[in-house]
Amino acid sequence: MDGVLQLEIRHRLTRLALDLQTSVERETLALVGPSGAGKTSVLRAVAGLLSPDEGRIVLGDRILLDTARGLDLSPELRHVGLLFQEGALFPHMTVAANVAYGVRRRGRPGSAIAIDILERFGIAHLARTRPPRLSGGERQRVALARAVASDPQVLLLGEPLSALDTVTKGQVAAELARRLADLRLPSILVSHDFQDVVGLATRVAVLEGGRIVQEGAPAELLQAPTSPFVAALAGVNYFTGTGRRRGHLTEVELGRAGRTILSTDRFEGSVAAVVYPWEVSVSRTRPEGSALNTLSGPVERVTVVGNRLRVTIGSDPPIVAEVTEESGRHLGLGPGAAVVATWKATGTRLMDRTQSAPESSRAGEP
Amino acid sequence: MRRSDRLVAVAFGLAATLLVAFVLLPIAAVFVRVPPATLLSQLRSKGALDALAVSLKTTTIALALILFLGTPAAYLLGTRSFRGSIALETILEVPLVLPPAVAGIALLAAFGRGGLLGRPLRAMGIEVGFTQAAVVMALIFVAMPFYVRQAVAAFGSVDRQMLAASRTLGAGQGETFVRVAVPLAAKGLGAGAALAFARALGEFGATIMFAGNLPGSTQTLPLAIYAQYSADNLPGALALAALLVAVSVGLLVGVKLILRAGRADKERAGWTAFSSSRSGIA
Numbered sequence: 328m329d330g331v332l333q334l335e336i337r338h339r340l341t342r343l344a345l346d347l348q349t350s351v352e353r354e355t356l357a358l359v360g361p362s363g364a365g366k367t368s369v370l371r372a373v374a375g376l377l378s379p380d381e382g383r384i385v386l387g388d389r390i391l392l393d394t395a396r397g398l399d400l401s402p403e404l405r406h407v408g409l410l411f412q413e414g415a416l417f418p419h420m421t422v423a424a425n426v427a428y429g430v431r432r433r434g435r436p437g438s439a440i441a442i443d444i445l446e447r448f449g450i451a452h453l454a455r456t457r458p459p460r461l462s463g464g465e466r467q468r469v470a471l472a473r474a475v476a477s478d479p480q481v482l483l484l485g486e487p488l489s490a491l492d493t494v495t496k497g498q499v500a501a502e503l504a505r506r507l508a509d510l511r512l513p514s515i516l517v518s519h520d521f522q523d524v525v526g527l528a529t530r531v532a533v534l535e536g537g538r539i540v541q542e543g544a545p546a547e548l549l550q551a552p553t554s555p556f557v558a559a560l561a562g563v564n565y566f567t568g569t570g571r572r573r574g575h576l577t578e579v580e581l582g583r584a585g586r587t588i589l590s591t592d593r594f595e596g597s598v599a600a601v602v603y604p605w606e607v608s609v610s611r612t613r614p615e616g617s618a619l620n621t622l623s624g625p626v627e628r629v630t631v632v633g634n635r636l637r638v639t640i641g642s643d644p645p646i647v648a649e650v651t652e653e654s655g656r657h658l659g660l661g662p663g664a665a666v667v668a669t670w671k672a673t674g675t676r677l678m679d680r681t682q683s684a685p686e687s688s689r690a691g692e693p
Numbered sequence: 694m695r696r697s698d699r700l701v702a703v704a705f706g707l708a709a710t711l712l713v714a715f716v717l718l719p720i721a722a723v724f725v726r727v728p729p730a731t732l733l734s735q736l737r738s739k740g741a742l743d744a745l746a747v748s749l750k751t752t753t754i755a756l757a758l759i760l761f762l763g764t765p766a767a768y769l770l771g772t773r774s775f776r777g778s779i780a781l782e783t784i785l786e787v788p789l790v791l792p793p794a795v796a797g798i799a800l801l802a803a804f805g806r807g808g809l810l811g812r813p814l815r816a817m818g819i820e821v822g823f824t825q826a827a828v829v830m831a832l833i834f835v836a837m838p839f840y841v842r843q844a845v846a847a848f849g850s851v852d853r854q855m856l857a858a859s860r861t862l863g864a865g866q867g868e869t870f871v872r873v874a875v876p877l878a879a880k881g882l883g884a885g886a887a888l889a890f891a892r893a894l895g896e897f898g899a900t901i902m903f904a905g906n907l908p909g910s911t912q913t914l915p916l917a918i919y920a921q922y923s924a925d926n927l928p929g930a931l932a933l934a935a936l937l938v939a940v941s942v943g944l945l946v947g948v949k950l951i952l953r954a955g956r957a958d959k960e961r962a963g964w965t966a967f968s969s970s971r972s973g974i975a
Contacts, residue, residue, distance in 0.1 A: 372863050402860035409861040414853040419876045426871070429862030477862045 332386050332481050332513040336372050338367060338379035345379070345537040349479075351513040356482040357524035358517045359560055360534030366517040369534075370483045373515065374409045375402035385515075386480055390575075408479030408512075414470035414487040416458035422469050429477025432676050435689075441476055448472040463491045464499045464508075471506060480513040488523045496674065500526055501592075504678045519691070521560040525549075526601050526678040533560060545599075562637070564602040565645050570594045577671055581644060588620045589674035599678045606674035607648035609638055611658060620675065622646050622669040626660055636660065639669050723935050727928045733922075736933035743909045744917035746932065751825060752893045753915060755832035759889055763841045764882065768870055769879075770841075772856065777932040780844065790837045796834050797902025804830065805903070828902035828911050840889035847881025848874060884948045891944045895937065934964030 328617040333350040340622040350354065371377035373384055375391065378399055384392040386407075391400045416425050423441050430437035430470045445451045450468050453461065461469065466545045467487055474482060488496050489501060507514055518524045525545045526529060532542040541548060549561045566588065577590045579600050588600060599600060602620075624642030631637075636655040638648045646668050649658070660666065705940075736742060770782050788796060802810045805822040813965065814821065821827050851874055859869040897915040904911040906920060912938035913936055 371857075374857070376857050376860070401865070402857070403859070403863045403865050407861050411854045411856065415852070417855060417858075417873060419879075428859070430862070431863045475864065483936075593967075628796065677838040 331559070332373070332384070332515075334369075334382070334384045334633045335505050336369060336374060336382040336384070338368065338377070338382070338410045340368060340537070343537040347532075347534070347539050348538070349532060349539060351509045351515060351530075353513055353517055354529040355507050355514040355527060357528030358519050358534050359524060359531055360519065362519050363661060364538040365484030366519075366534055367485060367651065370409065370485055370515065370614075373481065373483055375407075376406050381670065382666075389480075406478065406480045408482045409476060409481070410470050410474055410484045411468075412488050413568065414458065414466040416461075416466060416469055416473070421455050421457055422461070423439045424460065425469060426473045426476045429473055432449055444472050444476045447534075448475075452454060462495070465496045467491070467499050467503070471503070475510065477500055479512065482510065482512050484514065484516040486518055487516065489518065489520065490673040496523070501676075501678055503527060504515070509579055519560060521548075522563045525561075525563055526599055526676065528582045531553075560571065561566055562604065562647065564607070566600040566644060568600065569599060570596060570598040570677060577677060579675070579677070586643065588670040588675055590671045590677050592675070592677035594677040601676045601678070602646070602670055603673055604637060604647045604649035605635075607646060607668050607670045608657060609640070609648045609650050609654075609660065609666050611664075614669060619665055621669045623665070626662055626664045626666055629655070629660055630663065640666060642668065685690055703948050720938055723938055727931045731928050732935055733930040736936065737874045738929065740908060740917060740921070743931065744912050744914050745936070747825070747828070747910070747912060748914040749895060751828040753831055755829045755836060755893050756835055756890050757885065758829070759837050759840050760886060763837055763844060764875070765870070767841050768848050768874060769845030771845040772851070772853070772874070781886060785841050786838050788797055788835050789842075790834075793835060793896065793898025794902055797899035800827070800831060800834060800899065800903040811906060822903065822948050823905040823911060825904075825910060826911060828900055831903045832896050835896055836889040837891035839892050841886040842905065843885025843888065844878070845886070847878035850881075851877045856874055865963055880954070883951050887944050887948045887951070892946075896939060931961040960969050 331350060331352055334407055335348045336345055338345040343365055347369065354465065358369060360366055361641075368377055372379050372382065373391070379392070379438075381394045382392055383390070383395070386405070389400075390408075391405050391407075392398060394464060416422075417428065423438065425435035426444055427441035430440045442451065442454065445454055447470055447472070448559055450465065450472065453465060453469065458466065458469070475556065484503075488500055491499055500523065507527065507629065516524055516528055521531070525645040526569050530543065531545050532539045532550050533548065534540070545561075547564070547566065549565050566579070566581055568579040568588075570577045571578050572578075572593070572595060574613060575587070575591070577593055577595070578587050579590060579598055581588050588602075590600060604617065608614075613623070622640065622642035622644070624640045624645070626638055627641040627645070629636050630639075631652070634652055635649050636652055638655070638660055640646050640648065648668050650658075658664075658666070727735075744852050766785070770778055770785075793798075801808060801822065803811075804814065804827070806815070806820070809824075811820075811822070821830065855873055855877060856869055859873045860866075864872065894915070895915055897919070899915060900911070901919075903918055906912050906916045908917075908920070912920065914933055918930045918933045918937075921927075921933065
């Protein structure tokens with residue numbers, strides 16, 4: 328049970344009562360819920376920045392909090408790495424000084440350890456830069472490097488992606504997923520956006536009104552939401568399989584009767600594939616063109632989301648597509664209609680699922 | 694409409710001009726009334742030099758104590774709200790609204806010969822009334838709020854996430870205060886310190902009540918001006934006044950520059966060009 332984080336928190340906030348219990352192995356648990364659901368309070372409680380009314384937090388063989396015994400460790404004694412939405416980097420220090428700040432090991436000077444970590448994170452060239460000059464993605468990378476330098480036993484990430492634009496978001500998410508897998512630390516990630524965490528988390532806990540309403544693998548939540556709330560939060564296609572190079576593409580075998588999908592991302596081994604519904608087009612017959620992935624089956628469900636339709640297709644595996652109302656009407660989409668879902672190889676986003684990446688895989692990082 | 698707009702603009706401009714003239718005229722008079730050569734020779738007199746030395750010494754000690762005690766107090770008030778925090782803040786602001794003469798007599802009533810703490814202090818062989826220590830106490834009493842107010846605001850505007858980040862990175866309360874909070878609040882602290890220094894340098898009422906007006910011991914520059922004037926030596930008084938004007942205006946301009954640099958810094962954050970030219974780490 329070493330390194331496992333167990334938490335049990337009950338705390339009255341101004342607008343809701345937080346009441347949850349969960350545990351995190353060496354994996355990434357995403358706490359997802361709308362703003363005001365109490366997600367950030369959970370992180371603050373684990374970090375020691377908020378003292379819950381009642382609760383018990385155990386990290387490995389250390390008790391961080393036990394209200395029954397009047398025990399509440401200060402943040403600086405908890406060995407918890409906390410990452411804020413915009414990094415919270417110290418603006419009056421260089422990147423190197425920021426990273427060295429948290430180095431508490433004796434023996435080697437902090438700056439030497441900081442340089443090692445900056446190199447490992449591919450940001451050695453930013454060492455003397457001051458945080459206000461960094462881009463959003465760089466800021467996240469430095470924040471993670473700084474947290475890692477302090478040798479944390481658990482990582483807490485507060486909305487790491489929501490301050491980023493959509494282009495950067497994809498890159499940062501992929502990198503973060505890889506690093507989290509590398510670090511093998513119990514991690515809790517907080518987000519209001521299910522789609523942001525789907526490739527990052529090994530497990531998702533949906534938080535509503537201070538309680539966990541559903542907890543499971545991202546795919547589980549997507550395929551079997553236990554409430555409309557969870558279903559609304561989810562809503563991206565998520566596949567897992569084994570990646571293999573095929574020319575300049577990656578072929579992902581989904582493990583279902585030899586079904587494969589293609590991606591322009593390069594990954595080998597155990598991968599997760601995310602396909603956004605709005606990148607999937609729907610037609611009645613198999614189209615010709617550059618769209619390389621096809622799945623066919625009957626329409627199972629059509630729901631209206633704004634001025635668009637979400638079409639759930641009972642293919643193997645099932646897929647959700649999003650089309651305009653106009654084209655939905657034109658195609659005559661209704662339950663039972665036989666359709667073909669297609670998307671381009673660029674629409675399949677791959678993420679590493681291996682828990683421990685070998686040392687050599689770091690060589691190619693930027 | 695247009696015409697009345699112009700009229701209003703002229704009226705506002707006139708009001709501003711009148712006020713500026715009202716301030717500038719006396720200040721100019723200090724320098725114009727007596728020839729510069731006389732001013733300089735008066736400044737070289739023993740009385741003037743003594744007063745300057747007393748002023749610099751007491752003001753510096755007072756400022757050091759204000760910073761030493763005021764900075765942690767302001768951090769507490771600026772970053773935490775607890776029962777009575779507003780009351781505490783208000784108490785620390787009282788000297789701002791108190792007439793200096795009241796401050797002086799109050800200090801005398803507390804620490805003077807027959808004062809509240811005067812007797813026990815005397816029993817211990819300590820007498821503060823009419824000593825240089827009394828000057829320092831009077832200066833701290835009246836100047837402290839100028840620093841504390843500014844410092845509370847400066848600490849209050851430090852991003853709490855920075856403080857939280859520092860704690861989770863293993864730094865305790867003290868280290869977080871020294872390495873993160875103080876540097877991030879430095880601009881405001883500097884401005885507050887300069888204002889407190891200027892206020893202490895010009896202190897008159899509380900000092901003369903509590904510390905007296907003993908040349909070479911408790912006679913500060915403002916007290917020396919009064920003494921020279923009482924002794925019918927107007928050039929001497931004006932010379933000292935000119936000196937105080939120069940120092941005080943210099944401080945005020947300094948504060949303005951510090952605060953403006955703080956704002957501009959946040960906007961462009963252009964430090965790398967400077968720091969990368971030095972041999973740093975890596």
